Amino acid sequence: MNQETNPIILKKTVTQLPIYEPPNEVWSVIANELDLQKKLQTLPNHPPKEFVWETIEMNLAKSASRTQSSGSTQRIFLVKRLGIAASILFMLGISWWIMTDAFTQNKFQYTQETINAQLLVADWDEDGEALTQIKAICEVKNYACTAPEFQQLEQELNELNEAKSDLKQAIDDFGKDTQLIAKLSEVELERTVVLKKMIANIL
Amino acid sequence: MTNAQLIEQCLAQDRLAQKELYDRYKTAMYTLAYRMCNDFGLADEVLQDAFLQIFRYLHTFRHESTLGAWIKTIVVRTAYKKIKKSVSFESLDHQQYQPITWGNELDTDYLEQAIQSLAAGYRSVFILVAIEGYTHQETGDLLGISAGTSKSQLYHAKRKLRILLKHYRQ
Numbered sequence: 360m361n362q363e364t365n366p367i368i369l370k371k372t373v374t375q376l377p378i379y380e381p382p383n384e385v386w387s388v389i390a391n392e393l394d395l396q397k398k399l400q401t402l403p404n405h406p407p408k409e410f411v412w413e414t415i416e417m418n419l420a421k422s423a424s425r426t427q428s429s430g431s432t433q434r435i436f437l438v439k440r441l442g443i444a445a446s447i448l449f450m451l452g453i454s455w456w457i458m459t460d461a462f463t464q465n466k467f468q469y470t471q472e473t474i475n476a477q478l479l480v481a482d483w484d485e486d487g488e489a490l491t492q493i494k495a496i497c498e499v500k501n502y503a504c505t506a507p508e509f510q511q512l513e514q515e516l517n518e519l520n521e522a523k524s525d526l527k528q529a530i531d532d533f534g535k536d537t538q539l540i541a542k543l544s545e546v547e548l549e550r551t552v553v554l555k556k557m558i559a560n561i562l
Numbered sequence: 563m564t565n566a567q568l569i570e571q572c573l574a575q576d577r578l579a580q581k582e583l584y585d586r587y588k589t590a591m592y593t594l595a596y597r598m599c600n601d602f603g604l605a606d607e608v609l610q611d612a613f614l615q616i617f618r619y620l621h622t623f624r625h626e627s628t629l630g631a632w633i634k635t636i637v638v639r640t641a642y643k644k645i646k647k648s649v650s651f652e653s654l655d656h657q658q659y660q661p662i663t664w665g666n667e668l669d670t671d672y673l674e675q676a677i678q679s680l681a682a683g684y685r686s687v688f689i690l691v692a693i694e695g696y697t698h699q700e701t702g703d704l705l706g707i708s709a710g711t712s713k714s715q716l717y718h719a720k721r722k723l724r725i726l727l728k729h730y731r732q
Binding site for chain 1: 575577580581584588589590592593596602605606609610613614615617619621622624636639660661662663664665666667668669670671673674677692693720
């Protein structure tokens with residue numbers, strides 16, 4: 360592929376190519392934007408009215424009582440399952456002990472699980488099913504999805520989606536910075552909470 | 563002021579330090595942005611967008627490269643986003659490589675004009691490899707192409723340049 364004669368001539372000429380100065384307006388735009396960002400950070404906070412929390416609390420109490428009745432039956436199943444799992448583990452433990460102690464010279468083995476950041480990020484995108492479910496319910500229960508509460512949650516989800524895509528872009532551009540990944544994980548958790556609330560709201 | 567001190571002050575949102583950082587790199591980065599976009603208006607936008615990102619994400623700079631190299635990467639990515647729609651890396655026939663012969667002397671102005679008249683794909687690869695000194699692997703990573711594609715694009719860019727320079731001479 361290096362089929363060039365006199366490549367040094369090109370290299371030499373390239374170093375002599377002209378340079379260009381940006382116009383002063385470029386810095387003015389940057390400085391204005393930085394000023395705006397600074398001002399945006401100092402914008403006053405507006406505490407919500409008391410009734411907002413009261414409404415949230417009321418809804419939380421409602422959903423808690425809804426899940427409580429199904430919770431008791433779930434608990435019985437859980438105890439049974441735990442019992443079975445414990446017996447299996449006990450039997451596996453005994454057979455492992457017999458195998459290793461009787462037939463080998465007391466060798467110790469261990470495995471170490473490492474978290475693949477790539478997989479972690481990939482997992483975060485697997486909430487398509489929940490969204491499809493919400494869309495399907497909305498088609499049937501249109502009134503529930505046009506309710507202000509639901510629309511507020513939808514708006515919240517859109518904002519979180521935007522924040523997620525901004526963060527993913529930043530991770531692509533600036534590498535897997537721990538702060539960015541932590542922030543992405545935080546946003547993803549918030550999305551999950553909002554999605555759950557959306558589903559609870561229309562069921 | 564050293565770059566480390568400058569970074570520290572920029573992180574503290576010191577406007578004078580931010581201007582100083584901008585002044586240190588503006589000419590090199592503007593020249594690079596202009597060469598990639600082939601348009602001064604777009605180069606203005608690239609410089610604005612890139613420096614806003616630089617100040618926003620300066621806390622992520624880990625000193626794994628020089629500050630200049632880090633800034634350059636951001637400028638290249640920002641510029642490439644602006645021209646991406648007009649770039650196509652067509653697959654090129656690897657069998658048809660012919661030697662390129664550069665004359666004993668090349669005119670700088672002609673070369674500048676010839677570079678700017680290259681198709682965006684050829685131009686981007688030529689600028690990144692031949693002028694900015696990126697490897698084919700790094701160029702491939704920046705432009706989302708393979709190192710092999712970068713190599714063949716460079717070859718064809720040089721061939722096209724050679725033809726253009728012959729025309730300019732006549």
